[in-house]
Amino acid sequence: MEIRRASEADFEAMWSIFQAVVATGDTYVFSPTTSRQDCHAYWFGPETTSFVAVEGLTILGMYKFRANQRDLGSHVANASFMVSPAAHGIGVGKAMGQHCLMEARTAGYVAMQFNFVVSTNTGAIALWKKLGFSIVGTLPKAFKHQRLGYVDAYVMHRFLNDG
Ligand SMILES: CC(C)(COP(=O)(O)OP(=O)(O)OC[C@H]1O[C@@H](n2cnc3c(N)ncnc32)[C@H](O)[C@@H]1OP(=O)(O)O)[C@@H](O)C(=O)NCCC(=O)NCCS
Numbered sequence: 001m002e003i004r005r006a007s008e009a010d011f012e013a014m015w016s017i018f019q020a021v022v023a024t025g026d027t028y029v030f031s032p033t034t035s036r037q038d039c040h041a042y043w044f045g046p047e048t049t050s051f052v053a054v055e056g057l058t059i060l061g062m063y064k065f066r067a068n069q070r071d072l073g074s075h076v077a078n079a080s081f082m083v084s085p086a087a088h089g090i091g092v093g094k095a096m097g098q099h100c101l102m103e104a105r106t107a108g109y110v111a112m113q114f115n116f117v118v119s120t121n122t123g124a125i126a127l128w129k130k131l132g133f134s135i136v137g138t139l140p141k142a143f144k145h146q147r148l149g150y151v152d153a154y155v156m157h158r159f160l161n162d163g
Contacts, residue, residue, distance in 0.1 A: 001053055001054065001055050001060065001091075001092065001095060002053070002054050002055075003051050003052070003053050003054075003095065003096060003099045004051065004052060004054065005049070005050070005051055005052075006043065006044075006050035006051055006052045006062060006064075008044070010052050010059055010062075011040060011043070011044070013052075013058075013059035014039075014043055014050075014052065014059065014062050015036055015039055015040075016084075017059065017061065017062065017082050017083075017084045018030075018034075018039045018042075018043075018082060019032075019039075020084065020085050021082045021085070022034055024146065025145065025146025025147075026118065026120065026121070026145055026146055026147065026148075027118055027121050027124065028082075029116065029143065042064075042080075043062065043064055047066050047067065048064050048065075048066045049064060049065055049066065049103070049107075050062060050063070050064040051063055051064070051096065051099065051100070051103070053083075053092050053095060053096050059084070060083060060084055060087040060092045061081065061082055061083035061084055061087060061092045061093065061096055062081075062082055062096075063079055063080060063081040063082070063096045063097075063099075063100050064079065064080055065077050065078065065079040065080075065100055065103065065104055065107075065112075066078060066079075067109075068113050068115070075108075075109060075110045075111070076109060076110065076111045076112070076113050077104040077107070077109040077111070077112045077113070077160075078112070078113055078114070078115060079100050079104070079112060079114065081093055081096055081097065081100075081124075083096075088123075093124075093127055094127060094130070094131070097127060097128070097131045098131065100112075101131065101132075101160060104160060105160045105161075109160055110159065110160055110161070111157060111158065111159045111160055112133075112157070112158055112160060113155065113156070113157045114128065114133065114154075114155065114156040114157075115155055116139070116142070116143070116153045116154075116155075117135075117153060117154040117155075117156050118143045118145065118151060118153055118154075119138070119143075119151050119152040119153060119154055120145060120148060120151050125154070125156075128156050131158070132158045133156040133157060133158045134156065134157060134158065135154045135155070135156055136155050136156065136157045137154065137155035138152050138153075138154055138155075139152060139153040139154070139155070140152055
């Protein structure tokens with residue numbers, strides 16, 4: 001598996017993965033009816049760096065990172081990850097997470113923060129904890145889960161210097 005910068009040529013496959021991920025209504029705030037244009041803006045918007053994980057010609061997942069805040073908060077990165085449902089559980093998310101930490105470190109960020117990890121997304125939370133993140137805050141009933149109704153969301157954080 002290779003992880004490389006995403007290009008416009010990847011967007012069709014990224015759009016398919018995005019649609020499959022948001023269709024379940026249990027991990028991201030995006031409505032299942034989010035437009036292709038909004039999806040494109042999310043992955044290729046200004047000051048956003050996107051990567052894809054590729055096996056042969058197949059895109060297995062993607063991630064993006066950017067500054068979490070402007071100006072005086074711009075030393076903290078924010079990132080988002082989506083793996084194709086067909087490729088869950090085979091290490092794509094972990095590889096992209098490790099890659100993202102390296103890229104953010106190289107770009108000069110001092111920390112990474114996930115602003116909105118749905119508290120019932122146990123797979124993601126387990127993965128982020130394995131990658132060194134901790135839950136630093138809880139947003140009560142901030143997410144309207146498609147099946148469970150209002151559930152909490154977590155803010156997760158780690159510094160990027162391992163020393
Ligand atoms: C969350 C997501 C990115 C994880 O990617 P993935 O490729 O499925 O996960 P991986 O195969 O890389 O697994 C990574 C680790 O997490 C663990 N893990 C995965 N799912 C788990 C679960 N449900 N419970 C416990 N641990 C789990 C694995 O055991 C693995 O650990 P190991 O390498 O030490 O064995 C992916 O499932 C996804 O895109 N989900 C939908 C969108 C989403 O939730 N994005 C994140 C929003 S915060």
